Amino acid sequence: MRKIFILISLFFLFFFGAGMTKASAGGKQLIIINKAKNELAYYEGSSLKSVFKVATGRKPSYTPEGRFKIVNKIVNRPYYKKKIRGGDPRNPLGNRWLGINARGTWGTTYAIHGNNNPSSIGKYVSDGCIRMFDHEVEWLFSKVKVNTPVIITTSNKSFQSIAYSNGYKVNGSNKQVSKPAVTTGTMLKKGHRGSEVKELQRLLTNKGYSTKGIDGIYGSNTDKAVRKFQKDRKLKVDGVVGPATKKALGLF
Structure with a gap:
């Protein structure tokens, strides 16, 4: 009898308990x-x-x-x-x-x-x-x-x-709800590649800071454009596109 009670309890816990967890989505x-x-x-x-x-x-x-x-x-x-x-x-x-x-x-x-x-x-x-x-x-x-x-x-x-x-x-x-804050863990700098670099180059070019191409490669020309932008905006001139530079660019 005790075994039957345990089996019935497990049945209800599995089927009804699982449904309650899904419905609340709590945590x-x-x-x-x-x-x-x-x-x-x-x-x-x-x-x-x-x-x-x-x-x-x-x-x-x-x-x-x-x-x-x-x-x-x-x-x-x-x-x-x-x-x-x-x-x-x-x-x-x-x-x-x-x-x-x-x-x-x-x-x-x-x-x-x-x-x-x-x-x-x-x-x-x-x-x-x-x-x-x-x-x-x-x-x-x-x-x-x-x-x-x-x-x-x-x-x-x-x-x-x-x-x-x-x-x-x-x-x-x-x-x-607004979008999350700037992704602080992702800083762009010389040597980086990818679509974020491509978007960076596009934004810089549109603002009058030529990167001499939009190829997704953070090379010397992109580095120079970033440094000039940082200097003009009175930011730290280090060629690293961190949170402050991203915000000034409107990158994210």
Whole structure:
């Protein structure tokens, strides 16, 4: 009799307990992507932490909709299709990859990732993945854990309503939340490569500080342009693009 009681208790704990945990989402993480607005919301402990602009599929069917989860995290994933190594400024996957288990795949086909074309963010341009600015996906990557739920939908509802309709009780609205502060862990300097350097070069050039090309490589010409910009803005002239220089540039 005692064994039967224990088995019944375990049954209720497993089925009903698990449901309660999901519904509250307390202390956990949640990502919602709304293709109607091309925005991604990140929740932590039931609170909305940040909202980002993203790029999604060129056609509505390209980016899968439904409930998924993050199944892997990769830094500088190679672009195998064209044999481009990770970290190469030509790599369209950027510097961070958060793989999701969509359409029977296991984080190898669909993902939330960076990109080497910052101007594409907010548009419908991808083959199905969700693109973010490199510096923003870096921030998200540092927070998100494997098995974090991901909801992808096309909706005119608020993020909070979308969460509720999927069984998650969350607080706040996206209008109350700003993007995270400057990614202080990512400083750009001579020798760096990638889409962030490319965006830096574009901004400097637009402001009249020529980098003699926008190639995603932080070389001598970019270093000189940064130092001139820093001098003109009365910043520390060291050629290192840290938080103060980023803020002055409007980089992030």
